[in-house]
Amino acid sequence: MAALDIKRLVKAYGPVAVLHGIDLAVANGEFVVLVGPSGCGKSTLLRMIAGLDDISSGEMWIGDRLANTLPPQQRNISMVFQSYALFPHMTVGQNVGFGPRIRHETAAAIAGKVDKAASTLNLAPYLDRLPRQLSGGQRQRVAMGRTIVREPDLFLFDEPLSNLDAKLRVQMRTEIKALHQLLKTTIVYVTHDQIEAMTMADRIVVMNGGRIEQVGSPLELYDLPVNKFVAGFLGSPAMSFIPGVIERGDGLPRLRTKAGFTLPLGATDAVSGQTVEIGIRPEHYRLASTGMGFPYIVSVVEPTGAETHLFGTIADVEVRCVFRERVSPKPGSTLMLDVDPALVHVFDAQTGERL
Template sequence: MASVSFRKIEKSFGKVKIIRGISFDISDGEFVVLVGPSGCGKSTLLRMLAGLEEISCGEIAIDDKIINDLDSKDRDIAMVFQSYALYPHMTVRDNMAFSLKLRKADAELTEQRVSNAARILNLDPLLDRFPRELSGGQRQRVAMGRAIVRDPKVFLFDEPLSNLDAKLRVSMRAEIKALHQRLKTTTVYVTHDQIEAMTLADRIVVMHDGIIEQIGTPLELFDRPGNLFVAQFIGSPSMNVLKGTLRQADGRAWVESQGHAWQVHTLAQGRDGQAVVYGVRPGDLTLSSTGQGIPAKVIVVEPTGAETELLLEVGDTRVVVVMHGRTSVQPDDIVHLEVAHGKAHVFDEASGRRLE
């Protein structure tokens, strides 16, 4: 296991700057997920750590040792790609053992590590099969096993579940999580899927346009997003946002938006009359049983079984409500919304920064 440090990392392709001075540390044994939209630089950062891309500026260290000039094979890392990249003419056993054979490792040690990885990933019955005889999930487990047998200091995952169907992604997420809990190996995982990030990570690094927007645990980012970008990126369905005006008087605060007053706790920051964006998560909106609250017109009702998702219209803005259980409301009904106590978020409209 090992710690990893990124120190003022920059990366440019010609005149196009992809990474803009990123710095953060990953602790020994930590599972860190790099998440962000396509083109934000997360895969490029991972590839620089792997030695597959040159670093334009800055330093990357593993256990405080600068690795900028080390070849990939000398960095003691193992990478699992989006494509399985298995050798089609080799059996599962040979695919998993290949890197150790290249190192001319002892045959007994190789067999021991392959057997151990196969047992961890439930691949024992598949060791003599070829990749063409495996399902997508099985092939991805073989790719993970090939990384495990190297016994690296750091695991790198580059969107490893993107080629799998929805049900298989869920089960593979659980397998990767269980694998990390068992091996305790430092892991850096790249994805654009914020559900993967929320369920897998010890900490999440949210990236956008080559910079870090926020770093924190999944629940920290969900409960206290530092800016509007993070607020809307983390969480599914995404946070409802409404532009409005902050009002403060007599120790109270609220936001005027769409002709209604949206409740807020007293803000230490912000000023009366400031242009703001009001945010509330779909699960923090409830339908009033007393007819009090903000009126909204029902547009779509989407039952999913355990929950019901409502698309509503407030003024000229649409909001989403996620209800536990089922509801009798129908399209075109008028309902009244209440915001759960202490669950509102307020952001400065100009900067996007969270107001505390």
């Protein structure tokens, strides 16, 4: 195992910079997930860690070694790709043992490593099968087994679950997390799926436009996003945002919406008269007591069994609400809602920064 320390890392293609001074420290044995929209630079950063892309400037340390000019084979890293990249003419056992074989390890050592990886990943019954005889999840486990036998300092995963169906993705998320708990190896994992990030990571790195927006534990980022981008990116269904103006007087500050009604806010540095946007997560809306709350005009009702999802508008802004209790309003009807002021996030309307 090894720690990873990235300092002021820049990647440029000619005059065009795609990573702008990345600073990131990954502790020994930590599971860190890089997440962000397509084109934010997360896969480029992963390829630079792997040595597949050159570093324009800055430093990258893997353990106590400066890795800027180290070729991939000398970094002692192992990478799992979105495509399984298995040899179709080789059996599962041959695929898993391919790395040790080309490193000219002994037959006994190779067999021991293959058996250990197969036991860890529940692949023992499939060692004599070809990749075409496996399911998608089984193929992904074979790709992971091939990385385990290398006994790397650092595991890199590049959107490994993107080609799996929804049920298999859930299963493989659990298997990868269990594998990390067993091996305790440092993992850097790239995904665009924020559910994967929330459920698997020790820490999440949210990237946007070649920069890091925020780094922290999943619940830290969910509960205290530093800006509107992070707030809107993490969470499914996504947070909704309602614009308005801050009013202060006696008691709690309030948001005065364009529709004229007010919403109570918690502690915030926003000043009276400031134009802001508040963010509320769908599960934090609740039905108000009679004669209280603010109006929500229902457009669509989606019962899922465990929850009821509502689409509608608040002050002409599209908002999704999620209720655990059974509610069945008619489309076009109006519900009166409220929210705990402590759960309302306030962002500057111009900069998007948390206030």
